[in-house]
Amino acid sequence: MTVTAVRKDPQRITLTVEAEFDARVDRVWQLWADPRQLERWWGPPAYPATFTKHELAPGSRVEYHMTAPSGDQPHGYWDILEVEPPRRILLRDACSNADGTPNPESTIRVEIKEVAPGRTRMSIETVFPSTAAMEQALANGTDVGLSQAVSQIEAILAEETIHR
Amino acid sequence: MRRAISAEEGVLELAGHYPMSFAAVQKHVAVLERAGLITKERIGRRKVVRTNLKALLVARRLLDQYEGLWRARIDRMNALIAETAGPVDTVRTKESKR
Numbered sequence: 694m695t696v697t698a699v700r701k702d703p704q705r706i707t708l709t710v711e712a713e714f715d716a717r718v719d720r721v722w723q724l725w726a727d728p729r730q731l732e733r734w735w736g737p738p739a740y741p742a743t744f745t746k747h748e749l750a751p752g753s754r755v756e757y758h759m760t761a762p763s764g765d766q767p768h769g770y771w772d773i774l775e776v777e778p779p780r781r782i783l784l785r786d787a788c789s790n791a792d793g794t795p796n797p798e799s800t801i802r803v804e805i806k807e808v809a810p811g812r813t814r815m816s817i818e819t820v821f822p823s824t825a826a827m828e829q830a831l832a833n834g835t836d837v838g839l840s841q842a843v844s845q846i847e848a849i850l851a852e853e854t855i856h857r
Numbered sequence: 858m859r860r861a862i863s864a865e866e867g868v869l870e871l872a873g874h875y876p877m878s879f880a881a882v883q884k885h886v887a888v889l890e891r892a893g894l895i896t897k898e899r900i901g902r903r904k905v906v907r908t909n910l911k912a913l914l915v916a917r918r919l920l921d922q923y924e925g926l927w928r929a930r931i932d933r934m935n936a937l938i939a940e941t942a943g944p945v946d947t948v949r950t951k952e953s954k955r
Contacts, residue, residue, distance in 0.1 A: 695935045699924055703916035706892055710927045716938045724934050734933035817927060823893050824912055827919045831926065 697814070706821040713814050721805050721813045722779030725749065731757075749776045755784075771801075780805045788829065796829050798822070867903040892916075 698711040714721050724730050728747035736742035736759050746756040755771040768789045775783040787798035802818040821827040872882040886906060889895045894916065896907050 695931055696928055701917070701920040701924065703913055703920060704889060704892075704894060706894075706916050706920070708920050708923050708927070710924065710931065712931045712934075714935060714938055716942065720938060720941075721934075724937065730937060733937050734930050737929060737933075819923065819927075822891070824915045824919060825893075827916070827923065831919065831922055 706824065706827060707818065709816065709818045711814060711816045713808065713812060715811060716813055717811060718805055718807050718813050719779050721815055725782060725803060726778065736760075749773055749778070749782065751776055774800075786830070796826070799826060799830055867905055868897070871906060 695712045695714065696710060697713050698709070700709040701707075724734065726749055728744035731744055731747070732742050735744075735757070739762055740759055742757050742759050744755065744757040746754065748755065751773055753773045755773065756768070757770065758766045758768045760766055769786065770789065771784040771786050773782070773784050775781065782801075782803040784801050784803075785798050786801055788796045799822075800820045802816075802820075804816045806814055808814045821830070868879075868883055868886055871886070872879040875882055886895065886897070890897060893912050894909055896909060898905050898907060
């Protein structure tokens with residue numbers, strides 16, 4: 694089991710995931726610092742990400758796009774707020790609409806630390822400004838697609854209403 | 858939040874339930890309001906706080922989906938690390954002591 698803890702706070706719309714890897718801190722850092730490695734995990738194989746601009750420095754903008762099975766290429770970017778190699782990144786993830794306007798974003802805090810020799814813990818905290826922003830992030834980041842996610846939510850809400 | 862679900866209370870009454878200042882409670886209420894999880898409504902002289910239960914349910918559901926997304930990402934990270942793990946990664950070197 695790599696994921697060691699998951700915390701969900703619906704009131705703050707925050708998700709924290711902790712995972713441990715059998716690798717050194719520097720190796721785990723490369724997952725974020727090397728764009729070619731990022732491309733191998735940010736998107737699922739059927740919906741891969743391509744990073745076209747990547748520099749982890751405060752004030753820098755990292756740019757990427759996803760490639761959907763349909764050929765659609767939604768664009769996203771990270772505004773890097775804080776970086777402390779090889780253990781900390783604070784970034785704002787956003788996606789741009791077709792007309793170039795930004796969409797509501799999430800703030801992602803990554804912390805990497807050694808828990809034992811050769812064992813490294815990564816904690817990723819994602820904070821969303823609203824549920825709408827979260828739906829958007831899911832639509833762009835998964836192959837599930839927004840319509841499917843929304844229909845699931847509607848089914849659940851309908852159920853809740855009946856039970857009340 | 859729990860109190861807002863069970864009863865409609867004003868910000869002032871809400872503040873009375875918590876060991877924090879009125880200003881602190883007001884700040885929490887403002888954050889929840891911005892996130893769309895609660896609404897404030899003026900009834901007479903009181904400001905009543907109402908939970909947006911639907912939004913809360915949606916938030917919880919979306920967080921579940923987002924958890925799935927990150928779990929899949931971490932699986933891929935792990936596979937990537939396993940793939941490149943050679944003597945450099947498995948053998949302790951003096952580099953790890955810094």
